[in-house]
Amino acid sequence: MIMTTEERNLLIDSYGQAHAILLEALEEFPKKMWQWKPAPEKWSVHEIIVHIADSEVNSYVRCRRFIAEPGSGVYGYDENKWASKLNYHQQSTEDALELFKWLRKMTYDLIKNLDEHTWQTVTVDHSDNGIMQFEDWLRIYEEHVPVHIRQMKRNLEAWKALGHKH
Secondary structure, three states, rough: OOOOOOHHHHHHHHHOOOHHHHHHHHHHOOHHHHHOOOOOOOOOOHHHHHHHHHHHHHHHHHHHHHHHHOOOOOOOOOOOHHHEEEEHHHHHHHHHHHHHHHHHHHHHHHHOOOOOOOOHHHEEEEOOEEEEEHHHHHHHHHHHHHHHHHHHHHHHHHHHOOOOOO
């Protein structure tokens, strides 16, 4: 479904604000619960933060493939394997937040003034999702941080339900 220029610009603006929104949301979660997992197969706040940075690395490359190499292939990845095999709990959340900040800023600066032709015509071939439009990429990554903020809020509620306090 093709979006209007106005709809796209709203998503681009929201996309560009993600780092600030994430930092504001993180103030709600006590640091002492960041390593806590609601279940063995669920992610902690700490893991979510590192995942957001790794996801942004993939997003950064995918965006550039759309623009520079339309029609080329991009690869999916198993985010649960990344969290486990890359030992997210041993990685720095501060570094992950900085990496996310700069990758998102560079991509926002790149896409905010792209021409209509690029938005309407370029595609990539995603290994899991097949042919993707550039606007599909924007929708996915504009919503990525809000999805994970909601996940962190569920973690906080589960943590509180066990009797923990801020």
